[in-house]
Amino acid sequence: MRSQQLPACPVSISSILLLDLTSSLSSHFWAWASRNLNAVSTRNGHHHLLLIISATSIQAGEWRKKTRRRHPADSREREREREREQSKMGSYAYKYCMCFTRKFRSPDAQPPPDVRAAHLSYCGPSSSDPQGAHGHGLRCFLSQVQAESPADVDRILAILAPISASHGIARLVNRSPAPAPPTLDDFFGFLFSPDLNPPITNQVHQDMSAPFSHYFIFTGHNSYLTGNQLNSDSSDIPIIKSLERGVRVIELDMWPNSSKNNVDILHGGTLTAPVEMIRCLKSIKEYAFCASNYPLVITLEDHLTADLQAKVAEMLTETFGDLLFIPSSDPMKEFPSPEALMKRIIISTKPPQEYKEFLKAKDNQNGSGNIADLPDQGSLRRIDSNADESDGKDELDEQDEEDSDEDDPKFQQDTACEYRKLITIQAGKPKGHLRDALKVDPDKVRRLSLSETQLAKATVSHGAEVIRFTQKNILRVYPKGTRVNSSNYDPVNAWIHGAQMVAFNMQGHDKALRLMQGFFRANGGCGYVKKPDFLLTTGPNGEVFDPKASLPVKTTLKVKVYMGDGWRMDFSKTHFDAFSPPDFYTRVGIAGVRADSVMKKTRVLEDQWVPVWDEEFTFPLKVPELALLRIEVQEYDMSEKHDFGGQTVLPVWELKQGIRAVPLHDRKGVRYKSVRLLMRFDFV
Numbered sequence: 001m002r003s004q005q006l007p008a009c010p011v012s013i014s015s016i017l018l019l020d021l022t023s024s025l026s027s028h029f030w031a032w033a034s035r036n037l038n039a040v041s042t043r044n045g046h047h048h049l050l051l052i053i054s055a056t057s058i059q060a061g062e063w064r065k066k067t068r069r070r071h072p073a074d075s076r077e078r079e080r081e082r083e084r085e086q087s088k089m090g091s092y093a094y095k096y097c098m099c100f101t102r103k104f105r106s107p108d109a110q111p112p113p114d115v116r117a118a119h120l121s122y123c124g125p126s127s128s129d130p131q132g133a134h135g136h137g138l139r140c141f142l143s144q145v146q147a148e149s150p151a152d153v154d155r156i157l158a159i160l161a162p163i164s165a166s167h168g169i170a171r172l173v174n175r176s177p178a179p180a181p182p183t184l185d186d187f188f189g190f191l192f193s194p195d196l197n198p199p200i201t202n203q204v205h206q207d208m209s210a211p212f213s214h215y216f217i218f219t220g221h222n223s224y225l226t227g228n229q230l231n232s233d234s235s236d237i238p239i240i241k242s243l244e245r246g247v248r249v250i251e252l253d254m255w256p257n258s259s260k261n262n263v264d265i266l267h268g269g270t271l272t273a274p275v276e277m278i279r280c281l282k283s284i285k286e287y288a289f290c291a292s293n294y295p296l297v298i299t300l301e302d303h304l305t306a307d308l309q310a311k312v313a314e315m316l317t318e319t320f321g322d323l324l325f326i327p328s329s330d331p332m333k334e335f336p337s338p339e340a341l342m343k344r345i346i347i348s349t350k351p352p353q354e355y356k357e358f359l360k361a362k363d364n365q366n367g368s369g370n371i372a373d374l375p376d377q378g379s380l381r382r383i384d385s386n387a388d389e390s391d392g393k394d395e396l397d398e399q400d401e402e403d404s405d406e407d408d409p410k411f412q413q414d415t416a417c418e419y420r421k422l423i424t425i426q427a428g429k430p431k432g433h434l435r436d437a438l439k440v441d442p443d444k445v446r447r448l449s450l451s452e453t454q455l456a457k458a459t460v461s462h463g464a465e466v467i468r469f470t471q472k473n474i475l476r477v478y479p480k481g482t483r484v485n486s487s488n489y490d491p492v493n494a495w496i497h498g499a500q501m502v503a504f505n506m507q508g509h510d511k512a513l514r515l516m517q518g519f520f521r522a523n524g525g526c527g528y529v530k531k532p533d534f535l536l537t538t539g540p541n542g543e544v545f546d547p548k549a550s551l552p553v554k555t556t557l558k559v560k561v562y563m564g565d566g567w568r569m570d571f572s573k574t575h576f577d578a579f580s581p582p583d584f585y586t587r588v589g590i591a592g593v594r595a596d597s598v599m600k601k602t603r604v605l606e607d608q609w610v611p612v613w614d615e616e617f618t619f620p621l622k623v624p625e626l627a628l629l630r631i632e633v634q635e636y637d638m639s640e641k642h643d644f645g646g647q648t649v650l651p652v653w654e655l656k657q658g659i660r661a662v663p664l665h666d667r668k669g670v671r672y673k674s675v676r677l678l679m680r681f682d683f684v
């Protein structure tokens with residue numbers, strides 16, 4: 001010891017001492033240090049000790065920063081010094097861990113007060129009628145607190161029966177003449193299991209027999225790109241990943257390969273490397289129905305000559321065979337239902353140019369108008385050029401359109417017809433006045449594509465027309481061209497106007513994508529979610545829902561965040577904080593229409609692997625039909641960006657009432673093995 005005397009133990013809270021010591025340390029010192037030490041480092045032959053008695057707030061990073069500042073030196077020397085320091089740190093880490101297991105009580109999940117109370121009143125000695133007419137206490141609890149239907153109560157008890165032996169919850173479902181009420185541990189174990197007690201159902205439970213236009217559909221944008229929109233590779237891997245997640249609309253941009261005799265998939269006009277179309281189709285066939293049996297739509301962006309279109313027709317029919325749905329009527333007056341097209345692949349693209357001319361001629365004979373006939377007043381163009389003024393680069397959007405209006409002299413009616421016959425959902429580029437582009441044709445349904453920017457403008461001026469259009473037709477919205485980093489946009493404006501295909505870049509991870517994934521956890525994750533009735537109904541005078549109107553509160557969601565657990569199983573001891581257990585807090589809130597959107601948070605619980613917050617939040621909701629519950633756990637750090645501890649997004653309209661185990665996912669949406677929250681949901 002050179003410069004400082006060791007202080008008497010224990011040192012008062014928050015003391016921070018930087019001790020400068022000579023090399024040899026006595027065993028007496030280490031005995032003391034293992035109880036009080038927070039970090040050690042060696043520099044210039046001296047040991048530096050950092051003592052933080054309340055070991056919660058100061059992070060290793062911050063400490064290193066400080067010590068570094070104290071020893072300014074030539075930068076290369078400093079770099080080497082830091083390396084040496086870090087390797088030394090490694091050898092001390094174990095000692096530190098020894099110290100920390102002794103210092104912090106080993107974590108143990110204890111039931112929160114509400115669970116104890118429920119156990120006492122339904123399964124305890126004084127519970128009113130644990131073995132009465134409704135069977136044992138768990139049965140009463142399931143129907144009264146969890147609001148499960150009688151059929152679901154039976155189903156849950158049946159599920160529990162075979163697992164109970166291995167889970168040690170036999171007593172929960174013991175059907176012997178005198179069943180013992182479940183112990184508190186058994187009861188708690190059941191409630192905190194996401195598999196046994198999930199927050200939403202994993203069954204398809206909506207009516208699937210309405211036309212396509214009555215559903216929101218899980219939709220990918222440029223599904224073949226592995227990264228950004230400019231120079232990443234094209235591949236079938238991101239397509240497979242999307243399909244595994246239940247995405248039901250895959251987009252492929254078709255271009256001639258450089259020898260013009262084959263079809264490549266790539267993002268035209270950029271440096272993205274191509275992938276052969278046939279490879280994408282084969283992978284699609286293999287994975288199309290791995291996550292959902294409901295129909296898979298392929299939207300084709302067509303930049304091909306007629307002979308290559310014919311080649312595509314051949315590839316599609318040969319690859320998919322009977323899976324490919326070929327529409328019988330042309331044009332369709334109403335889209336088929338998802339149920340009618342189970343396990344089928346359907347094609348959506350613009351009809352080939354020449355055939356459209358042919359149709360136009362036919363329509364003209366009958367004297368009825370067609371979008372392509374209408375005078376091009378250029379107002380949608382104006383929308384684009386307004387966008388140009390506002391953010392400068394929106395003309396890139398053009399590249400995302402299906403339409404490439406290239407005339408092909410080698411056109412042959414027959415070959416184009418083969419290709420055209422395969423198109424179930426005909427797409428069109430918005431031409432002419434927006435009002436005309438959104439006109440509902442009673443004899444023909446179709447799909448219209450708008451960029452997020454175009455949609456934003458269209459909904460400001462023509463909100464009602466957009467909703468009316470989407471009652472029968474399909475609206476696809478895609479990210480604006482300036483999102484070169486494959487980010488996404490807020491989907492709510494598109495949903496509230498009834499847009500079925502809100503096309504998202506699926507390869508990255510951002511808040512918008514997490515919302516999208518959460519939205520499509522609804523309806524058993526099948527990729528189709530029924531639109532709320534208010535978007536589909538029309539008043540006696542043709543009025544439709546008005547998203548701008550001030551709406552009353554329809555319901556109030558009460559959310560209680562009891563506790564969390566699982567990090568100690570899924571993460572290393574030092575993942576969150578190097579020198580102490582994590583300091584978790586939970587953010588909980590709503591994403592939906594603006595009036596409903598809010599985020600709140602629990603307090604930070606310091607140094608606890610199994611935090612028990614026991615806090616309640618109230619969310620008045622005006623449009624619960626489109627509200628998403630956002631849940632996010634963060635690990636608090638005073639000096640740095642907080643660490644991510646898990647997230648999930650749940651469709652509010654599907655939340656099951658009562659005490660539920662909510663599994664958390666990583667940023668990309670992959671579910672953690674053990675991390676979960678115990679929560680309670682009630683609608684009042």
Ligand SMILES: *[C@@H]1O[C@H](CO)[C@@H](O)[C@H](O)[C@H]1NC(C)=O
Pocket residue numbers: 257258259260261262263
């Ligand atoms: C285009 O595709 C054809 C047919 O698969 C192939 O033979 C040719 O090499 C391809 N051209 C280029 C430049 O890749």
Ligand SMILES: *[C@@H]1O[C@H](CO)[C@@H](O)[C@H](O)[C@H]1NC(C)=O
Pocket residue numbers: 365366368
């Ligand atoms: C259009 O004309 C064809 C024959 O020219 C006829 O069969 C068809 O019914 C007509 N359609 C309408 C909507 O008038």
Ligand SMILES: *[C@@H]1O[C@H](CO)[C@@H](O)[C@H](O)[C@H]1NC(C)=O
Pocket residue numbers: 482483484485486487
């Ligand atoms: C991607 O670009 C958008 C703007 O187009 C920007 O808001 C966002 O922060 C960017 N994201 C990343 C990860 O760079």
Ligand SMILES: [Ca+2]
Pocket residue numbers: 575576577635636637642643
């Ligand atoms: Ca941390």
Ligand SMILES: [Ca+2]
Pocket residue numbers: 055056057577580581582583606607
């Ligand atoms: Ca901590």
Ligand SMILES: [Ca+2]
Pocket residue numbers: 056576577582583635636637638
């Ligand atoms: Ca921390």
